[in-house]
Amino acid sequence: MNMNQGDIQTAASNRHDCPNVRKGFRLLHSLLMAVNSQSDGWAYWSAPSKAADKLMTLLRTAGNIWYDTSGTITASELKSAISPIRRMVTLQTEKQKQYGNTFVFDVDAALSN
Numbered sequence: 001m002n003m004n005q006g007d008i009q010t011a012a013s014n015r016h017d018c019p020n021v022r023k024g025f026r027l028l029h030s031l032l033m034a035v036n037s038q039s040d041g042w043a044y045w046s047a048p049s050k051a052a053d054k055l056m057t058l059l060r061t062a063g064n065i066w067y068d069t070s071g072t073i074t075a076s077e078l079k080s081a082i083s084p085i086r087r088m089v090t091l092q093t094e095k096q097k098q099y100g101n102t103f104v105f106d107v108d109a110a111l112s113n
Contacts, residue, residue, distance in 0.1 A: 009029065015068040024081070024082075055078075
């Protein structure tokens with residue numbers, strides 16, 4: 001289930017009991033910020049949000065994203081939900097070079113912040 005910029009910013013600022021949920025929202029917010037700074041923006045470039053769809057759907061299982069959550073997700077579930085984002089970053093980094101553009105995003109750095 002796709003999230004817009006407001007959804008992501010609100011959810012990222014809320015308190016989440018599960019460390020994996022916190023990591024997921026941190027990654028999603030970092031991706032949003034990277035996309036907004038390197039393209040027309042989250043709302044206009046569909047590749048990143050499509051790649052993050054599995055993560056957004058998983059994060060919603062932790063509770064209502066508009067409030068603090070107490071639900072949990074496993075490290076394995078998180079890893080699986082992040083893999084499409086990793087593929088998109090690799091693909092778009094190379095694809096954008098063909099057009100004289102750049103797309104830079106470090107998934108691991110976003111997870112560790």
